[in-house]
Amino acid sequence: MRVLVTGGAGFIGSHLIDRLVGRGDNVVVLDNLSSGQLAFIQNHIDDGNVVMVNGDLRSLEDVMKAMSMDIDTVFHLAANPDIRLGTRVTNTDLEQGTVATYNVVEAMRRCDVKRIAFASSSVVYGEGAPMPTPENHGPCMPISLYGASKQAGEGLISSWVGTFGLQAWVFRFANIIGARGTHGVIFDFIHKLKADPSRLEVLGNGLQEKSYMEVGDCVDAILHVMQTAEEPLNLYNLGSHDTASVRRIAEIVVEVTGCTDASIEYTGGDRGWAGDIPKARLGIEKMLATGFDVNMNSDEAIRHTATVLLQEIGLE
């Protein structure tokens, strides 16, 4: 089977490709390397299992180039990974999220490719949802521009399912963390301690509390669910069983890095930035009902991630 992974050189994409190559798929990667790194998948390229198309999802022509390579299934993971950016630059999520997803489904229609998995996010639920939040929560009113682009992507895909006969798996991710992470709170904390081991500034009051899922669990869940769920449109939350606070993350990172004398300083307020959701926990009963369960809960995933990112980033 030949699959296309958009954003395949990125954090989650590269882990997914490890699995796809492992099960014997041929993989085409479409990535503009804006946040992904070729090094993440270089071994698979060298082995001839991955073909890299250096292109931009904002260009239908670039997407068509990759889509026309006899693709069976698309894993659409490419997106702007920096949620906070939307508070300063408002067209990034529209173009790299919404328009990019339009280009993907439109290229699928033109090339008669029928199966797509889409990386959506828990942030589509917005603020004030019951926790744990089930897939059938409504109305979904995202408060970040990133969340708006993920919701728009979901809608585009569901309309292509209803109008042009696609089959889709839409995954609403918890906070996905792990090796090769290129953004996010643990990544930021390590970089801050690298710059100044004596203090760690935390955005907000540290009481923000979210569910964390290790990236290996995430990509295993994707592939498992796709083998068990066979509706035209399949919607699944992917997350772990519990949550962790930002305070807890700061404590773990300080411990793992050995910067135990660092003073942890909070900027205050209930959220890190406008558009940040202070508390989020996904209902994962639907995922569990497929027979999949995670290997790590939030605390373990955070400790694991801090350990591997420390190796990747270094403190010197």
Added chain:
Amino acid sequence: MRVLVTGGAGFIGSHLIDRLVGRGDNVVVLDNLSSGQLAFIQNHIDDGNVVMVNGDLRSLEDVMKAMSMDIDTVFHLAANPDIRLGTRVTNTDLEQGTVATYNVVEAMRRCDVKRIAFASSSVVYGEGAPMPTPENHGPCMPISLYGASKQAGEGLISSWVGTFGLQAWVFRFANIIGARGTHGVIFDFIHKLKADPSRLEVLGNGLQEKSYMEVGDCVDAILHVMQTAEEPLNLYNLGSHDTASVRRIAEIVVEVTGCTDASIEYTGGDRGWAGDIPKARLGIEKMLATGFDVNMNSDEAIRHTATVLLQEIGLE
């Protein structure tokens, strides 16, 4: 108060402007007259109560031009009105819906305009929702490209509420019908009978059943809800109490037009086109709880609309 009505020369927009001018507002209209008609609002322009900006919502520059005219509240009604078009042309709803809405909220941010009412649609709910469908139904999985663009518009607006402090009223419309209609099933039926009074072709099996709301009720509901609902983001279904089948509409149109000898012929299938929702009925308890009720239910609204559109279109 000075308000901006996008799509103000259109079907619903022009009725809204009748009310806005009636209550003493100054109105700026932004419309490219692609489906709207200047004649619908010419009287208000002549009276000096409406300023017309002939511009395209796809251009941020055009939207900025209208938005910079000291606007207090935006009524964002402009959109591609032809849902079926998405089955043939896939970028219309993306550009005239999603990107246009981005330009509206972005121009609001730049011009510090804080209040927006948005015309969304019952089609965001997708297929298989419980009926009557309440506002908190989830997940919303639209099956038409038009529905996807309305959902994307909702998400953009809610993210601007959450990130940049807008206040918004999002209205999910039932099928809005009435004078000056420029599309839709009654409009189509009269045009078909005008072309051939001996037969009326009906798309689908005629058992499609939806809720119809007279446009005067719709614009009254918008203004009433905006005066009573004061949350940062207010979401309301707008519709009537009941539904009517397409068979019933065909019978009423045949009767009103006097084409009583016309044979009504069904193309078959449970829907008019791919992406059409066969049955839809909105829960309107939330609207009713504001103290507003409709003057017409579906049958009355259809008969009224057939009568006035017959006068506007004519059979000769």
